[in-house]
Structures are given as C-alpha cells and as structure tokens.
Amino acid sequence: MEETRFRYLVLAACCAAIFWPGTLIFGFPGVMSGYWQSTFDIGRADVGRIMFFILSPVGFFMFFFGKLLERWAPGKLIVTGGAVAAVSTFLLPRAGSFSGVCLWAFVMGGATAMIYLSGLTVTQQWFPRRRGLVSGVYNLCFGFSAALMAPLYGRWLGEWGYARVSQGAAGALLVFVSAAAFLIRFPRPHSLTPQDKLAAPVVAPQAVSMSVGESLKTRSFWFLWCAWAFAGAAGIAMVPLSTALGEARGLSLDQAVVLLTAFNVTNGASRLISGFISDFVGRKKTLTVSFLLAGVVYFLLNQAGSPLTQAMLTAVIGYAFGTLFAVSAPLVGDCFGMAHFGAIIGVVFTAYGFVSGIIGPWLCGYLLDLSGGNFGLIFTYLGLLYILAAVMIMLTRPRTECVLPVS
DSSP: OOHHHHHHHHHHHHHHHHHHHHIIIIIHHHHHHHHHHHHHTOOHHHHHHHHHHHHHHHHHHHHHHHHHHTTSOHHHHHHHHHHHHHHHHHHGGGOOSHHHHHHHHHHHHHHHHHHHHHHHHHHHHHOGGGHHHHHHHHHHHHHHHHHHHHHHHHHHHHHTOHHHHHHHHHHHHHHHHHHHHTTOOOOOGGGSOHHHHHTHHHHOOGGGOOOHHHHHTSHHHHHHHHHHHHHHHHHHTHHHHHHHHHHHTTOOHHHHHHHHHHHHHHHHHHHHHHHHHHHHHOHHHHHHHHHHHHHHHHHHHTTOOSHHHHHHHHHHHHHHHHHHHHHHHHHHHHHHOSTTHHHHHHHHHHIIIIIIHIIIIIHHHHHHHHHTSOHHHHHHHHHHHHHHHHHHHHHOOOSOOOOOOOO
16 A cells, blocks of 8 residues: 555544544533432532543643653554553443542543544644644544434433443443554655645744744743633533533433534534634634634523524534634644644643633532522633633734645
8 A cells, every 4th residue: 555545544543543532531421420410419510520630631641642752653652542541431330439430530531632642643744734634534533423422322321321331432442442553653754745745844844843842932832822721611611511501401311412412513523624624714713713603602502592592502612612623733733843743732732631621611510509500600701711712812823824725
C-alpha cells in the first residue's frame, strides 16, 4: 500500500481508537447520573463533580502526555491508555461508594486524554493541508459516539443492569483500541505528497515553530487558554444538565436522554462540519460565530416549553462544543507551529482540565441544589461564559492560517 494512501487507514484507526472512550466520557455519566444519585444518595452537585474528575487529569497530565509523545510511538501510548480505561471501567460496578465512582472518572479521564492526544497529533501530521477537516473527522468519532451509545446505555441499564453494561463497555473499548493501535504511527518524510510539503509554512517546521516556553509568552496562548476554560465549561455542563432538565420538566429517563442525544449528535456532527468550514473561512470566524450562537441559545433555553424545542436548543449548544474541539486544535498549529504541537496543546488543555470542570458542571450542580432547581440562573451564567469565549477567540492572533480557496 502506498504511503500516501496509508494515511486514510491511519485516520480510520485513530477514529476507532477514540470511539469507545468518547461514549464513556460524553454519554455514560449523563445516563448513569440518576442511578448514582439513588444508589449513593447524592445530589446534583455531586453528579457535577463526576465531570470535574473526568476533566481534571487532562489538566494534570496532558502536557506530560504531549512530551511523552515526542519520545514514544503513538500506538504504544494508545494501547496503554486503552488498557487503563478498560480495567477501570470493568471494576466500576465494584465501587461501594460515590468516591469509587469519582476515582473511576479520574482514571478514565486520564486514559482518554492519553488516547485522544496521540490520535489528534498523528492525524494533524498526516494531513498538513487539511488539518481542520481531519480534526473534524477525528473529533466527530469522539463526540458522535456518545450520541449513538447513550440511548443504548439507557436501554441496557434497564434490561441488563449496571454491572453488565459497565463490563461490556470495558471489553468493547479494549478490543477496539488494541486493534487500532497497531496501525497508528507518525508519517515518515517520504510519506507526504509534494502538495503537503508545499504547506510547510502552515505545518510550521522547526524553524518557524515555537517551543512551549515561547508560546507561553504570547498573548494569543492565554486568550486560547481562557477560551477553552469558558467554552469547555459551558459545553461540558450540558452533559449532566440535559437529563436533569428533562426530568425536572416531568420527562422519564428515556425521554430526557433525548436531550442528551440531541446535544451529542450535533457535538459529533459539528466536529466534521466546522472543521471543514474552518479550512475555507478561517478558524477564528468559525469558533466566534458558533460560541455567540450558543450563548444566545442558553439565554433562551429556560423559556423553551416543549421537549422538541429544548432538544433543538441543546443541539445548538452541542454544535458549539464540538466546534471547540475540532477547530481549536488547528488554531493552535496556526499560532505556534507543529514541531511541539502535542506539548503545547497539552498545556492549552489544562484550562479544560483544571478550570472547566469546576466552573461548569460542578458549580452548576451546586447552584442548582442551592437555588432549588433554578435552571434560568444556570443557563444565563453558561450563556455569558460562551460570550466571553467568543471575545477571547477574537483577540487571538495566529501567525499563519491555512485558508484554502473555495474553488
């Protein structure tokens, strides 16, 4: 098989590797939150803590994983992350307290970060001229996986029970990740086409790339960091809030999961659509417009009366959340180059890991309990976060940007 065609197999393998971790990050907590609340006698604030513990290892370890990726083969890192994620999920039903669930969330978040960063970095280097599109394809599998699996998790929870669902997901994750890892590697110099090599200023070789230390001295890095903190919080908060909103409005769990599914469908689809669009209109415009729309939608969400309207509005929020993942990674490359991409985006992700989980789902759950379920207050706050994220993106100044001709 020609090296230039092998890239598509690598992309497919990276997508397969991130599929099952995506279901457990974006789908599993929302479906299981009611079960955890009744089993461990906890409130919404505690459920919000689960998302914090999923995100916090991103802050702790993402930079380390990025540096490790400069020394290890990506397949090795992916297999390690898959094994850790599978074992922790298999043991999850044995957790005798809510602390055990939080421990699973922390381990699962770290393992997923290991897989996600490896696949993202590999795909960005195999497709230097279409980094927005391939980031979208990769993140589509990450986000859309939960849209496919969340309804099934809800059905299986009733039919099979909590333990069998958890252990079945663990087995599927291990098989998919292990098989995919054998095909995942960085491109060799002769693997790139002449057109790819002409994209060198965009791909940013060593001569025009920044180190981690140099990037930290720029304003653009901190604008990006803040945008990730605000938009990440406003987006990930909808994972537990969607089912909570539905049940608060009198819907059953099966009906409330429709809101989570609507969020996850567009969360996945936007990663492909926005990634593709950003290659033509630019990263900043794509991110700014999606964040502003999501902010306005949050202001309207509490007034939505019918489940259909609620689902349509949560879908817009999901679209903005997916756009964050798909387009911000190429924007990091535009700002700082590709030589140290894994390490730099690892530092950017500390905003998502350390801050988003606290000011997003955790704080929202606490305020819901404190206010007696005042969703209007929560949605206004989250809408403002998206507006702030849009402002941060507008202030970012990329050094180069790959904008392809429309023809």
